[in-house]
Amino acid sequence: MAKPIVRIKNLCVGYNSPLVSGFNLEIKPGEIVAIVGISGLGKTTLLRTIAGLIPKLSGKIIGNVRRRGGIGYIPQRLGLVRHASVYHNVELGARCGIKVNDESGNILNWSSRKSVLIHETVKLVGLTEKINEPIRRLSGGQQRRVATARTIAQSPELILADEFLSELDKENADSIIRLMRDYVKNNNTAMLLVEHHLDRANQIADRIVDLGDFEVSLNEEE
Ligand SMILES: Nc1ncnc2c1ncn2[C@@H]1O[C@H](COP(=O)(O)OP(=O)(O)OP(=O)(O)O)[C@@H](O)[C@H]1O
Numbered sequence: 142m143a144k145p146i147v148r149i150k151n152l153c154v155g156y157n158s159p160l161v162s163g164f165n166l167e168i169k170p171g172e173i174v175a176i177v178g179i180s181g182l183g184k185t186t187l188l189r190t191i192a193g194l195i196p197k198l199s200g201k202i203i204g205n206v207r208r209r210g211g212i213g214y215i216p217q218r219l220g221l222v223r224h225a226s227v228y229h230n231v232e233l234g235a236r237c238g239i240k241v242n243d244e245s246g247n248i249l250n251w252s253s254r255k256s257v258l259i260h261e262t263v264k265l266v267g268l269t270e271k272i273n274e275p276i277r278r279l280s281g282g283q284q285r286r287v288a289t290a291r292t293i294a295q296s297p298e299l300i301l302a303d304e305f306l307s308e309l310d311k312e313n314a315d316s317i318i319r320l321m322r323d324y325v326k327n328n329n330t331a332m333l334l335v336e337h338h339l340d341r342a343n344q345i346a347d348r349i350v351d352l353g354d355f356e357v358s359l360n361e362e363e
Pocket residue numbers: 156160179180181182183184185186187217
């Protein structure tokens with residue numbers, strides 16, 4: 142059996158007190174898992190912990206991904222550089238995704254390949270006409286598509302996406318779902334996403350995990 146891309150054992154996440162405990166999950170290459178659960182349950186906290194952005198309280202997260210750019214994280218608030226163009230935002234992903242050395246360690250000239258990659262990825266999300274526009278002049282849904290392009294340009298082995306389909310109409314959501322599924326399936330990578338809407342979670346994911354099923358201390362006294 143293929144080695145999991147990520148293996149999470151008995152994880153406990155939270156800030157001062159635990160929000161979620163006893164969380165277990167394995168994601169295999171080519172697999173997409175969606176986390177569902179009501180607002181305030183700790184979904185974002187869980188994703189940020191797996192991304193290594195906040196410390197875990199206890200448990201294990203074993204990732205089988207490359208050190209540089211191996212995890213692509215799409216935050217709930219996107220984290221785009223608002224004054225910079227679509228091109229430059231996608232470039233931030235591409236910088237972590239393009240090989241800078243060949244097998245013998247020689248430095249590769251990658252600037253022309255980088256430009257091709259950025260243009261191709263922006264085209265995939267249907268924003269070619271907006272490539273030189275600053276992010277602040279794009280609609281909410283267009284900004285979500287830029288965040289998707291930035292992540293794909295990074296060629297991550299594990300994608301963590303926090304409600305990245307919100308604000309997208311059905312047509313755009315369908316095309317982004319297709320794009321992400323193709324990326325994960327064709328490259329044998331893995332994806333863990335948080336999705337409020339169960340129908341969309343079912344549409345994109347192979348498997349759904351309800352965070353409400355885990356031991357949650359949402360209303361407990363400290
Ligand atoms: N930086 C922080 N410091 C302390 N507590 C926080 C912090 N961020 C979030 N929380 C608290 O942790 C709880 C869970 O927040 P989280 O953002 O993980 O929920 P969520 O499940 O993603 O909710 P939503 O569906 O609304 O996005 C909330 O009660 C929130 O107030």
